[in-house]
Amino acid sequence: MSAIQNISCGRCQSKKVRCNRVSPQCGNCEAAGAECVYLPRKPRSKKQVNAPPDKRLLLEIIDRLKRLEEQVGLENTPETEDNGDDTMSISSVGSEAPRAISLDKDPAQVVPSVIRDITSTALEGYNTDLAWKAFSHTCRISKTLGYFSVDETPSEGDNQPSTPAGTPLHEAEVERNRKRFVFWHILRTDSLFRKSFGKPTLIPAGSWKVHFPDPTINGVDDESSRFIQIHFLISMRLGLIVRKYLDWIDSGPDPDPVSHDAIIHTYIDEVQSILSDWDTASLLRTLSNYVDSWLCIDVLVGSYEILIVLHLSKKCDHGHLLPYEAVNLARKSLKIFQSLLGSTSQAFWGISPITMYQFLPFFILCLDIICNPDHENLDEDLGTVTWVCDYVKMAAEGRVELKPVMIIIKEMVTACQRTKMDRLSRSVTTGE
Numbered sequence: 001m002s003a004i005q006n007i008s009c010g011r012c013q014s015k016k017v018r019c020n021r022v023s024p025q026c027g028n029c030e031a032a033g034a035e036c037v038y039l040p041r042k043p044r045s046k047k048q049v050n051a052p053p054d055k056r057l058l059l060e061i062i063d064r065l066k067r068l069e070e071q072v073g074l075e076n077t078p079e080t081e082d083n084g085d086d087t088m089s090i091s092s093v094g095s096e097a098p099r100a101i102s103l104d105k106d107p108a109q110v111v112p113s114v115i116r117d118i119t120s121t122a123l124e125g126y127n128t129d130l131a132w133k134a135f136s137h138t139c140r141i142s143k144t145l146g147y148f149s150v151d152e153t154p155s156e157g158d159n160q161p162s163t164p165a166g167t168p169l170h171e172a173e174v175e176r177n178r179k180r181f182v183f184w185h186i187l188r189t190d191s192l193f194r195k196s197f198g199k200p201t202l203i204p205a206g207s208w209k210v211h212f213p214d215p216t217i218n219g220v221d222d223e224s225s226r227f228i229q230i231h232f233l234i235s236m237r238l239g240l241i242v243r244k245y246l247d248w249i250d251s252g253p254d255p256d257p258v259s260h261d262a263i264i265h266t267y268i269d270e271v272q273s274i275l276s277d278w279d280t281a282s283l284l285r286t287l288s289n290y291v292d293s294w295l296c297i298d299v300l301v302g303s304y305e306i307l308i309v310l311h312l313s314k315k316c317d318h319g320h321l322l323p324y325e326a327v328n329l330a331r332k333s334l335k336i337f338q339s340l341l342g343s344t345s346q347a348f349w350g351i352s353p354i355t356m357y358q359f360l361p362f363f364i365l366c367l368d369i370i371c372n373p374d375h376e377n378l379d380e381d382l383g384t385v386t387w388v389c390d391y392v393k394m395a396a397e398g399r400v401e402l403k404p405v406m407i408i409i410k411e412m413v414t415a416c417q418r419t420k421m422d423r424l425s426r427s428v429t430t431g432e
Contacts, residue, residue: 003022004021004023005021005022005023005038006021007038007041008021008026009021009028009029009038009039010037010038010039011028011029011036011037012026012028012029015028023038024036124350124351124352125399125401125402126351126352126355126401126402126405127401128197132193132197132199135190135193135202136202138189139190139202139203142182142186143207146179147179147186147210148207148208148209149208150183150210150211151176151180151209151210151211170219173219174218177213177214179210180210180211180212181215183210184210184232184236184239186203187203187208187239187243188236188239190202190203190243191243191246192356194242195242195306195309196356201246205247212236215229215232215233227292227295227296228295230278230295231295231296231298231299234274234278234299235298235299235302237274238274238299238302238303238306241270242306245306245309248263249313257315257316258316260314261314261315261316264313264314267310268310271307271310272307274303275303278299280296280299281300284296284297284300284336293340294340297337297340300336301333301336301337301357301358301361302357304329304330304332304333305333305357305360305361307326307329308326308329308333308360308361309360311326312326321367321372322364322367322368322371322372327365327368330361330362330364330365330368331361331365331377331381333357333361334358334361334362334365334384334385334387335384337353337358338384341391350395351392351402354388354391354392354395355405358388362385362388362409362412365384365385366412366415366416368381369381369385369416370415370419378420378423379420382416382420385413385416386413388413389409389413392406393406393410
């Protein structure tokens, strides 16, 4: 009498095909006239009860991965035989996937980048809750994998995985450099969520010990990666200023307006010194490929956004609704984006560049159009915010989840257009 086994036979596992698990011989083996052997499950590794929570989490993930590998049979085997009506193999399904991850890669290299991609994809759909959840997992898993303790000495803790015996010194240092590079971008992303979405920090002071990396990572100064190095240095300096400012805000800023604004001006001076040191505006004009241009714009408009936030944070009376400096920076930021995205037909960057970088400048410029009766650049600024609306409409086409974003932007532009019509009507009435 036939019986049903709880695992696939060894031959079906190696062929990566579905097994009907009939004992003593499954359907595939019977059709091929092959021997059918059911191997016992590999014993599960004992859980380390006394391990720290982060390490227990990692051990559970690894254990689950091993079980999944057993179920789908991911051993390296010769090419699968033709099985007639058998179900689709894993290899054929994989051909449909947009991105494949090598099983030979170290999880310490794969996991952070995979979750980073999930975060970016969620932000492209303006799903900030999903992006925040993915980033939270990034921090927890990266910490477990040793990214937060790259430069911690053995006596300071046991969170950092040891370098495998026999690893060449240069190779080990390159790996540490790569982890440092990733960590600092994680730290910058933490500040981004705090600044843009009001989230609490997931990386408090004292929870990490990571030096700045050699920006070349491998010690080879390749001209092709020159701007990646420049982008890293500028973005990290800006990120540290933002982190310092946010920590100051969280601790309770000075109630005295004069003292408060004096501290704000120190942050403004630091950001402006970065722009001056690197001359990012001139640097942008020398770049010839889209990736380097995008990296340059990332730090340039990122600097403008930080400066806008700082100018808006000042308490002393500006004499009008919005500080002139904030309005001018918003105008420059949107113009730069328009020059990049509007002049290149194939450079479609999605909606995240607008939602992540340009919402604040967009609303600042709209508010200045609507509320400033002495607006001197009405037609020019109205053209800029109308371009933003047109771009978002194109990027959001067919995407239901972005409809609320589209409605808000469209209504803001409509209000700006009504403001212009009202002023024209008044000028006709008064004869100006």
